[in-house]
Amino acid sequence: MENSPFVDSLIFDDQGLIPVVVQQVDSGEVLMVAWMNSEAVIQTLETGQGTYWSRSRNEIWVKGATSGNTQSVISLAKDCDADTLLLTVDQLGSACHSGDRTCFDAEVIQFEVSP
Amino acid sequence: MENSPFVDSLIFDDQGLIPVVVQQVDSGEVLMVAWMNSEAVIQTLETGQGTYWSRSRNEIWVKGATSGNTQSVISLAKDCDADTLLLTVDQLGSACHSGDRTCFDAEVIQFEVSP
Numbered sequence: 001m002e003n004s005p006f007v008d009s010l011i012f013d014d015q016g017l018i019p020v021v022v023q024q025v026d027s028g029e030v031l032m033v034a035w036m037n038s039e040a041v042i043q044t045l046e047t048g049q050g051t052y053w054s055r056s057r058n059e060i061w062v063k064g065a066t067s068g069n070t071q072s073v074i075s076l077a078k079d080c081d082a083d084t085l086l087l088t089v090d091q092l093g094s095a096c097h098s099g100d101r102t103c104f105d106a107e108v109i110q111f112e113v114s115p
Numbered sequence: 116m117e118n119s120p121f122v123d124s125l126i127f128d129d130q131g132l133i134p135v136v137v138q139q140v141d142s143g144e145v146l147m148v149a150w151m152n153s154e155a156v157i158q159t160l161e162t163g164q165g166t167y168w169s170r171s172r173n174e175i176w177v178k179g180a181t182s183g184n185t186q187s188v189i190s191l192a193k194d195c196d197a198d199t200l201l202l203t204v205d206q207l208g209s210a211c212h213s214g215d216r217t218c219f220d221a222e223v224i225q226f227e228v229s230p
Binding site: 021080084097098110 | 121124134136138142143144145147148160163188189190191192193194195196199201211212213215218219220221222223224225226227
């Protein structure tokens with residue numbers, strides 16, 4: 001998949017990256033937000049496994065390669081501006097390196113909801 | 116809310132912004148991804164209405180202020196790295212300026228899912 005019309009249509013930022021929202025297919029939970037460069041998008045499309053760019057390690061990173069908590073990809077969508085991706089996956093085990101199911105479990109502010 | 120421990124704990128990027136995933140509370144749909152500066156986070160916390168920083172117009176932007184498609188905030192969570200937010204809302208009408216319900220309805224690649 002050297003030339004992918006989908007990848008070519010994406011807008012990457014000045015570091016060559018695009019943010020990716022990762023969502024669990026059945027529960028709808030937002031598991032994490034990570035970043036992809038074009039190579040990570042292509043590798044995700046080719047392998048069907050969530051694959052990202054690590055901004056701290058400066059390398060391609062296959063989710064679960066060391067932890068076993070892999071992500072089987074169900075669908076990949078771009079947004080209206082083509083500068084954000086939504087990856088729907090089936091997450092094995094925890095998405096967060098902390099061991100939490102999602103990366104958003106740590107601190108949540110609840111609002112008063114008027115009926 | 117001049118000094119908010121929650122806002123003080125967030126990591127903003129070099130442009131003073133943090134990405135925000137916006138999710139519909141009941142359906143779990145990911146509606147859009149937008150950006151907040153600290154002022155937008157505080158205004159969202161104070162008003163309970165989804166409020167962002169417009170990178171194209173360089174101004175605070177209350178979602179639905181012109182379209183009427185407002186977002187009543189249910190909860191606000193930060194991720195494990197404190198550099199991404201998840202805003203759960205009740206979206207009135209369409210989230211996307213295109214008129215689509217979500218910003219991710221335009222182009223979706225489906226994968227073959229093994230049973």
